[in-house]
Amino acid sequence: MIPRTCKRRIPVALLLVATAATAADTGIVLDSPRGGWRNGSLAEDKESAIVAAYPKPPVDRGGQKNRTLIEGQLRQAGKNRPPGRLIVNGIDMPLYTDAQGRFVKPWAFGPGSNSVEIVAPGGTRRRLQFYENHAEKTHSKLRVVLGWDDPRAEVDLHILTPDGEHAFWAQPLLKRGGGLDVDSVDGGGPEIFSTATPLSGNYLVYVNYWGNFNAAGYNFDPDAHDKPLITTRITIVSNENTPDERQETVVVPLRRVGDLTFVRSLRYGEKK
Template sequence: MTLRYPQVLLLLCALTALPPAIGAENIKLDTPAGGWRNGAPGGEDENFSQTVNYPASSVNTPQGQANTARITGQIQGAPKGNAPGQLIVNGVSLPLKLDEQGRFDRPFSFPNGSNSVEVRSPDGQQRHRTQFLNTSGGATPAKLRVLLTWDSDGTDLDLHLVTPDGAHIWYGDRAVANGAALDVDVTTGYGPEIFAMPAPIKGQYLVYVNYYGGGYRYQDDGEEGEGGGEQAQQALTTAQVTVITEEGTPNEKMETFVVPMRAVGELTLVKSFSYP
């Protein structure tokens, strides 16, 4: 469908004329901004990559990242502690890691068309939402995307995809010859890790999640002496995998799967599906 000038104006009015959000004055959303925008030319600055070192260091948006591929801002007065905020992008709920001042800066690759971004405080009492119309600036939109998030900080889960031609996309091989790529490898909790493929091959896809490391908590057993005191226990973390096909089109389909991950080294087949 081709939008003519009056239609574009009506759509922009609909995107920007949102009802006030609860407690929105306490949430500052720097990017994305509402309205109509073009993506980075060719999408070069929207491909995230970073050097991964273990033990992991914090991964946020890489230096020099295009604003068209960032979600940044601050939740003022956010409760102190490690509780994440909540980020809802186009209906997909994601944990949002906050620093001590309530700031957040996460990479995200937005599809063409209308996009909605909502940020909520950890207690859910404050929320702020914006909508915008995105054009790719010449980049080919992804027809298949898979998002991985999880519900614990200080942990590293990894997304693995096997495509019908046998290619294996993971943090060790993020971009392969068939055009599939893993945008970013988040190593310190929550995610998201995003797999994207502009021209999916027909056939069966396999989606795996690997519990790479971290996730330890400490518990005092109440005893003194040898073997007493604090002992490490493996914390359960829950993975959420969302598979999106034909995103941003009338044929868009979305499925979300929740999988408990109990032990480091665990590799779980989350979903096997055929495309188209």
């Protein structure tokens, strides 16, 4: 595994709408989210379903509120083209599309200034920023984002908390608050864990190559994926969207269905 740390500069402007070029220039259409001020949420509670996506609703088992769709089209993409890239607040992951170049990704945006950048396979870009001012949202003090580079593989994020709770797809919410915002099974992620009230102590982060997923559903065929070596990127964010934000990215390879890999232990709070 290859750790990398960085500190992201948070824009001070409250209203920024930035695009490198128009959709006509870049061949990139971004239908959602929109730039500017926004007060939007897609799922208001854990029972809400994502039904607005095209070409099909993404499967999202996350339990927390306020997921948002990132959706649009790479007009020059096709099923034989390499994937594009999705960069959200500095977190980079592959962007897979259907044969018409359409894409849909659920995401959980925190309050404050957020950025979304789409990079087409040829390198053209479209970028926007918006200010999320949802009154019920609080800043995430600890967030973990998982993405991977095989659209047919289903990889799961597992978080063990200092008090022994286990957040994962079958139990997305923590009793003390926090849990999985987004648990996306199609197209390489993301899976997102976040908490605004982390406990002091050690959090353990794991990834599991659970199986494969396609239009017919789940399967455990060892050959029903695109790559013999799946690369996962786990980004750990502390104090998101504040001047004290820090990011660390760990790269972990997965080879076989069933692989459960320890990513790292991270400590929150002061040492006693």
